[in-house]
Amino acid sequence: MEFIFYFGDVFTPVNxxxxxxxxIGGLILGATPGLSPTMAVALLIPFTFQLEATQGLILLGxxxxxxxxxxxxxxxxxxxPGAPANIATTLDGxxxxxxxQGTKAxxxxxxxxxxxxxxxxxxLIFLTPVLAQWALAFGxxxxxxxxxxxxxxxxxxxxxxxxxxxxxxxxxxxxxxxGFDDIMGAQRFIFHDALGGGxxxxxxxxxxxxxxxxxxxxxxxxxxxxxxxxQVQKHSVFEAIxxxxxxxxxxxxxxxxxxxxxxxxxxxxxxAGLVAYDQTKKFSPEREKFGKGHxxxxxxxxxxxxxxxxPSLVPLLxxxxxxxxxxxxxxxxxxxxGIFPGSDLFDNHPDVxxxxxxxxxxxxxxxxxxxxxxxxxxxxxxQVPQSVxxxxxxxxxxxxxxxxxxxxxxVYVMAALxxxxxxxxxxxxxxxxxxxxxxxxxxxxxxxxxxxxxxNATDGLGPYFLGGALNLFLIAVVIASVAYSAWxxxxxxxxxxxxxxxx
Amino acid sequence: MSVMSLPRxxxxxxxxxxxxxxxxxxxxxxxxxxxxxxxFPRLISSVFVVLALWTFAKACLGWTKVGAGVSxxxxxxxxxxxxxxxxxxxxxxxxxxxYTATAIAFFVLLSLYDPAPHGQxxxxxxxxxxxxxxxxxxxxxxxxxxxxxxxxEVLF
Numbered sequence: 053m054e055f056i057f058y059f060g061d062v063f064t065p066v067n068x069x070x071x072x073x074x075x076i077g078g079l080i081l082g083a084t085p086g087l088s089p090t091m092a093v094a095l096l097i098p099f100t101f102q103l104e105a106t107q108g109l110i111l112l113g114x115x116x117x118x119x120x121x122x123x124x125x126x127x128x129x130x131x132x133p134g135a136p137a138n139i140a141t142t143l144d145g146x147x148x149x150x151x152x153q154g155t156k157a158x159x160x161x162x163x164x165x166x167x168x169x170x171x172x173x174x175x176l177i178f179l180t181p182v183l184a185q186w187a188l189a190f191g192x193x194x195x196x197x198x199x200x201x202x203x204x205x206x207x208x209x210x211x212x213x214x215x216x217x218x219x220x221x222x223x224x225x226x227x228x229x230x231g232f233d234d235i236m237g238a239q240r241f242i243f244h245d246a247l248g249g250g251x252x253x254x255x256x257x258x259x260x261x262x263x264x265x266x267x268x269x270x271x272x273x274x275x276x277x278x279x280x281x282x283q284v285q286k287h288s289v290f291e292a293i294x295x296x297x298x299x300x301x302x303x304x305x306x307x308x309x310x311x312x313x314x315x316x317x318x319x320x321x322x323x324a325g326l327v328a329y330d331q332t333k334k335f336s337p338e339r340e341k342f343g344k345g346h347x348x349x350x351x352x353x354x355x356x357x358x359x360x361x362x363p364s365l366v367p368l369l370x371x372x373x374x375x376x377x378x379x380x381x382x383x384x385x386x387x388x389x390g391i392f393p394g395s396d397l398f399d400n401h402p403d404v405x406x407x408x409x410x411x412x413x414x415x416x417x418x419x420x421x422x423x424x425x426x427x428x429x430x431x432x433x434x435q436v437p438q439s440v441x442x443x444x445x446x447x448x449x450x451x452x453x454x455x456x457x458x459x460x461x462x463v464y465v466m467a468a469l470x471x472x473x474x475x476x477x478x479x480x481x482x483x484x485x486x487x488x489x490x491x492x493x494x495x496x497x498x499x500x501x502x503x504x505x506x507x508n509a510t511d512g513l514g515p516y517f518l519g520g521a522l523n524l525f526l527i528a529v530v531i532a533s534v535a536y537s538a539w540x541x542x543x544x545x546x547x548x549x550x551x552x553x554x555x
Numbered sequence: 556m557s558v559m560s561l562p563r564x565x566x567x568x569x570x571x572x573x574x575x576x577x578x579x580x581x582x583x584x585x586x587x588x589x590x591x592x593x594x595f596p597r598l599i600s601s602v603f604v605v606l607a608l609w610t611f612a613k614a615c616l617g618w619t620k621v622g623a624g625v626s627x628x629x630x631x632x633x634x635x636x637x638x639x640x641x642x643x644x645x646x647x648x649x650x651x652x653x654y655t656a657t658a659i660a661f662f663v664l665l666s667l668y669d670p671a672p673h674g675q676x677x678x679x680x681x682x683x684x685x686x687x688x689x690x691x692x693x694x695x696x697x698x699x700x701x702x703x704x705x706x707x708e709v710l711f
Contacts, residue, residue, distance in 0.1 A: 066622065098701075099696075099701070101701075102701055137696070157634075200579065212621040213620070213621040213622075214620060215606055215610055215613075216610060216622075217606060218606055219573065219603070219606040219610060222577075222599055222602055222606060223573075223576075223603070225599045226580055226596065226599050226600065226603060228598045229595060229599070233592035235592070236589050236591055236592040238587075238588075238589055238592035238593075240587070240592060240593065240596065241580070241583065241596075266636075266640070267633055267636070267637060270632060270633040270635075270636030270637060270668065271625075271629035271630075271632050271633040271670070272629075272632065273628075273632035273668070274667070274668050274669065274670050275670055309638055317629040358567065394699070437669065437670065438668065439664070439667075439668035439669045440665060440667055440669075440685060442636070442664060442668060443660075443661045443664040443665050443668075443689070444661075444689060445662070446640055446643075446661075446664065447657050447660075447661055447689065447693060448693075450643075450644060450657065451653075451657070451693055451696075451697050451705075453702070454648075454653070454703070454705065455697060455701060455703040458704060458705075460648070460706065461648055463644055464645065467640070467641070467644045467645070469636070469640075475569065475625070476569070476573075477622075478569075478622060478623065478624055478625050479566060479570070479622040479624060480568040480619070480621030480622030481622075489696070496595070497595040500594070500595050501594065501595065501600070504594065541675070545620060
């Protein structure tokens with residue numbers, strides 16, 4: 053119950069103001085098609101340098117939570133999901149809006165997001181300290197395998213191709229070795245002055261997530277989006293609350309599915325929403341109404357994608373393994389403030405950890421309150437032409453990456469990685485495992501070197517890294533995740549034509 | 556004789572480039588000194604090369620199932636924007652000054668990709684207004700609030 057002692061810290065003027073800014077800004081950013089939560093959080097990181105660690109994390113956490121919920125606005129009113137997590141919301145949400153129930157759909161989406169989100173953060177509160185203490189038993193070989201597990205799980209589960217996902221992870225791990233070696237001080241792969249200090253994580257994050265999006269917008273050429281905003285009518289919030297609790301099954305399935313999927317590293321909210329929608333439809337006596345504007349579909353999808361947010365931070369805060377690409381960006385935000393996840397976070401920085409987690413709890417309530425009012429504005433923002441969005445994101449990416457260390461080298465690295473990533477993505481590679489490799493690379497290398505030293509003085513490399521119950525368990529999980537993803541890939545190909553896969 | 560499809564050819568080129576990078580990384584990892592500093596890169600590059608060669612072989616055999624490549628239409632659309640972005644980032648920002656180069660790049664990109672007709676004075680006015688507004692926000696955020704000192708060079 054330690055978290056209760058830090059509740060007051062959320063309400064200091066600066067912290068609360070940042071929570072409000074992150075929540076409202078996140079709702080608007082989330083409603084903007086093309087600005088994914090991961091990209092929004094990556095673009096926000098440079099603004100947190102001037103802030104204390106707690107303040108920076110409050111801003112990023114609020115943006116993470118509310119961008120996922122804000123994506124429902126454009127999903128409902130424009131039939132364009134603001135984020136991949138909101139794909140399932142469009143199925144019934146937009147039909148409700150077409151039937152003149154836009155306000156009701158928005159209210160239900162924010163209310164179920166808040167209920168799901170609070171449930172998810174409560175899991176985060178109760179699971180994280182237990183797992184963090186458990187992580188104390190980990191030695192260098194276990195931490196090495198954990199880092200490899202992080203890259204492997206995201207590389208295989210987040211990618212359409214297992215081999216390309218793992219290859220992306222390898223590229224990330226290699227990029228992490230560029231610069232001066234920590235132990236010998238030797239130069240490694242420095243083929244340009246800009247790489248002398250290694251690759252800055254924040255510049256890389258901005259480049260890898262923002263620049264491919266900018267180029268994708270360029271690739272669409274000069275065309276109007278032509279999205280039409282549905283008109284919304286007045287609808288009582290109390291009536292929406294009554295409707296919400298008429299669907300306890302949808303709420304329950306959404307919350308539990310979101311929480312379980314959030315805890316599995318690498319899976320993410322997109323799947324949470326779709327799985328919850330599908331399961332609720334299967335168990336609903338009114339399943340024929342799904343897809344035709346049924347509120348139960350909106351409740352299930354939105355409860356799931358926000359219930360995923362809290363649990364996706366459990367493996368991040370305890371074992372340094374992000375549960376989603378956005379959580380990977382948050383890990384970058386933690387590391388730049390010199391804070392390392394795990395027991396160190398809860399033992400040495402409990403104020404930072406608990407204020408951040410509590411702010412996410414309060415943020416869910418604020419997100420619900422403001423979501424109902426900001427929805428109208430957010431829908432207008434969602435109509436901003438792609439030409440403006442592309443130019444704005446490019447400008448923010450350049451200024452953001454420069455401001456990290458006032459270095460043009462970081463801007464060059466950001467642009468080069470971003471352009472490379474755009475083309476890699478077109479050929480089936482994925483940014484998430486590459487980012488994970490880049491972030492977890494130093495952790496993997498430090499523990500590999502430390503473990504090698506211990507191994508040389510004791511049993512040798514093989515028994516040290518491949519022996520022991522925990523090592524074997526972690527290796528088994530790595531192999532199982534690769535095997536499962538490979539099996540899923542083969543299975544999916546049986547049902548999809550080549551044209552459907554080549555997207 | 557059948558002609559190789561564009562996506563397949565693109566996959567071969569892309570996976571070939573990745574494989575070349577992998578081989579280069581592995582070569583450096585196994586030849587550079589001190590060898591202790593390259594212990595971890597050796598481990599990664601070995602896996603890197605195996606996976607990259609596997610991907611390349613699959614592309615050559617036409618077994619690649621994921622990734623649509625870049626269509627000619629998309630490439631033609633993106634090329635001007637990409638070139639402007641490259642000139643802006645790798646030359647303009649340092650040579651002309653951060654704010655001047657950003658304002659020019661922003662305005663050119665906006666004008667290039669704006670679906671509004673280029674013949675209307677009203678739409679040009681709107682573009683100037685959006686650029687001014689954006690630059691005002693950027694200056695307020697980075698120069699005044701965050702106190703980031705940016706390269707000024709020839710202009711500003």
